[in-house]
Amino acid sequence: MQSTTDPIARDCDHLVIQTLPLFEMMRMRAATTARRHPDLGFAAPQRESAVRWVNLFTHTHRRLGPQDKEVVSPNNDTVYSNAWLDLSEGPVVIESPEMGDRYWTLGLLDAWTNPFAYVGRRTTGNRPQRTLVHGPGWHGPVPPDITQTIAAPGDDVWLIGRHLVEDDGEDAARVRASQAAMRLVRLDGSDAAMRVDTWMDGRDAGIPSADRYLSTVSAALRRNPPPEGERQAWPPTETALQMSLPAVYERLRTSNQPHDLGGGWAIPVMVKTHWGDDYLTRARIARNFIGALGVEEAMYPTAEVDARGAPLDGSQRYELRFAPDRKLKVGAFWSLTMYRRSDCLFVANPIHRYSIGDRTPGLHHDADGGLAIRLQAEDPGPGVNWLPAPRDELFYVVLRLYQPHADHLELRFDYPPIQPI
Known part of the structure; x- marks a missing residue:
């Protein structure tokens, strides 16, 4: 690792720790958005293209087992619903059906990994709902059939949904029907799906190059300003980034310090709705446990x-x-x-x-x-x-x-x- 006695290197290390969650969220956007829309087809004809569909749900329909090797430490209780919202062209409405007495949740994460809002059993109940989500620049009338309004701090939001499944047969089929009834629409009811350039190959989970990191964070910052009160001296030089990125990524990999609960138990994530100024923990979770919801959920x-x-x-x-x-x-x-x-x-x-x-x-x-x-x-x-x-x-x-x-x-x-x- 580089020496932290060099003030330029130290400042760049700090800046990478601050902005790494933003880069990793953009990497996840590239990795988890859909190439194909069920009605409109592929976002781009070229397989190697980074263009994807946003404002579109994708779902898993069965609980994961030992044959599934893409996700580490997966759960065996729920199936997932996933979507990325792009609010740059106006609000998006989340339509969700009656869920009976089932446990379900949609966690909303901003581009800085803050789990800032929820829709679901704990917070909004299981009745049919129309949830309006808007970005910081939108001001307009809210239709009377909207059940709740969520103001997002930036234009990019990750929706991570979980639905409890009791078995792989009849109950799984019921959940699948509920997932099919979930939609992302505009205020006029039209499909909200958009094509976006995600800027990268999301399957590459390695240490990014300095130019990739610089361009991605710069573009994401224009859409997702830092949380209130957070100051940054962006951008650094590409030379400083070349030195800092490997050192910071290695530090985050090896300095895992979860909360000790006693008795041999520890908990890696302890956040409610916002990481505040704990930039190091925020970066560590973004690198090692990205997508973590708040502990109240x-x-x-x-x-x-x-x-x-x-x-x-x-x-x-x-x-x-x-x-x-x-x-x-x-x-x-x-x-x-x-x-x-x-x-x-x-x-x-x-x-x-x-x-x-x-x-x-x-x-x-x-x-x-x-x-x-x-x-x-x-x-x-x-x-x-x-x-x-x-x-x-x-x-x-x-x-x-x-x-x-x-x-x-x-x-x-x-x-x-x-x-x-």
């Missing part, structure tokens, strides 16, 4: 070690027990998911169980009301809550808490350590 305590501090190992047997007075308190649901350490992916197993939680059929509680979960490779037999581990490999688990109660949000919950048997 979901928290993800993670454990890689047992009660003794030793790495969790599939050649051993473990038990995680929540005592009767230590039950997980959530407004929606919770789940515990198993991953291999080597690739951060699901563990294939004979019972096809990749997570266990309060909705798992046949979940067995102890006589005193406590809940014990076995983490091991071999089947522990009937009457035991079993989450299969990889045989003779290191693993980790993620405890997902959807709509966590105050004990979790205020870090007062005493998470039990994973005990070796």
Whole structure:
């Protein structure tokens, strides 16, 4: 790494840390927007083109499993709805149907990764809704059928949606019908889809070149000004960027400092709606956990070690027990998911169980009301809550808490350590 005693290098490092979330969001826009519109066809005829459709939903229709290798540490509870809003040509209306009593959420992230607003069960309910989202330059009348209005701080917004799915059959079909009824339209009801140049190949997740970083951040800044109170000396020189980018990216990769919860548990993300002036954490999350929603929607305590501090190992047997007075308190649901350490992916197993939680059929509680979960490779037999581990490999688990109660949000919950048997 370069020396931080050089004031020019130090200033450029700081500037990269400030602007890296903006670059990484533009990279995600390029990676997750659609090439093809269901009615209007491809955004561009050339396969190598960076032109994509925005203001258009794309959906997944099944829960992810061990055959899916594109996303690390995926969840096994929900399917996704994804869209990027471009508000430069006026507001976009999110149309969502009746959702019954299902857990669902659409998290809105600005171009600086602030999870600034939500539509869904926790915040706006499950009734049919028409949500108007507008950029900072729009001022106009709001139609009477709009159920809520959201003012975005810039022209680019990432919508990340999750829908709880109970099974891969009838319930998955119901969710698919709900997803099909979600639309992004203009105020007059017309399709809001637009073609945009995303500027890059979003599949390239490496350290960007100085010229690519400079041009991308400069263009994105014109559409998404820094959050209020944030000052920047943009642009730096290309020479300074060439030195800073590798150093900063390496620093963000190796300096992961999640919040320690005790008992071998830690949580990588603790943000509500805005990162404030914690630019380093904002950059670290953008590089390593981009798309994270605020903790009021979901928290993800993670454990890689047992009660003794030793790495969790599939050649051993473990038990995680929540005592009767230590039950997980959530407004929606919770789940515990198993991953291999080597690739951060699901563990294939004979019972096809990749997570266990309060909705798992046949979940067995102890006589005193406590809940014990076995983490091991071999089947522990009937009457035991079993989450299969990889045989003779290191693993980790993620405890997902959807709509966590105050004990979790205020870090007062005493998470039990994973005990070796």
